[in-house]
Amino acid sequence: MICLKCGYEAPEEAYFCKRCGAKLRDKHSDTVHHFTPHGGVKTEVCYFDINHEPCVKEKACFMEFREYDSDGNEIYKFTAHKKIKEATEPQE
Numbered sequence: 110m111i112c113l114k115c116g117y118e119a120p121e122e123a124y125f126c127k128r129c130g131a132k133l134r135d136k137h138s139d140t141v142h143h144f145t146p147h148g149g150v151k152t153e154v155c156y157f158d159i160n161h162e163p164c165v166k167e168k169a170c171f172m173e174f175r176e177y178d179s180d181g182n183e184i185y186k187f188t189a190h191k192k193i194k195e196a197t198e199p200q201e
């Protein structure tokens with residue numbers, strides 16, 4: 110990804126330009142490096158709003174989890190509703 114401000118060639122996964130600090134894109138996903146339940150080595154979590162458009166974590170209504178193996182192949186995917194605060198209150 111090329112920085113529009115200074116022309117620096119940033120890695121695809123970068124959210125900010127290392128040279129000038131410009132924001133390259135909003136962060137719509139997180140990557141967790143770990144051994145996944147289905148035999149992968151990392152999980153990518155993408156955040157979506159109520160309209161299923163990519164959004165920042167704080168506004169997410171849905172989360173899509175994608176597990177990848179060490180060759181970068183997607184091996185498992187599932188979508189979850191993000192637990193909103195009200196829904197996690199104990200219901201008695």
Ligand SMILES: [Zn+2]
Binds near residue numbers: 113115117131
């Ligand atoms: Zn830059």
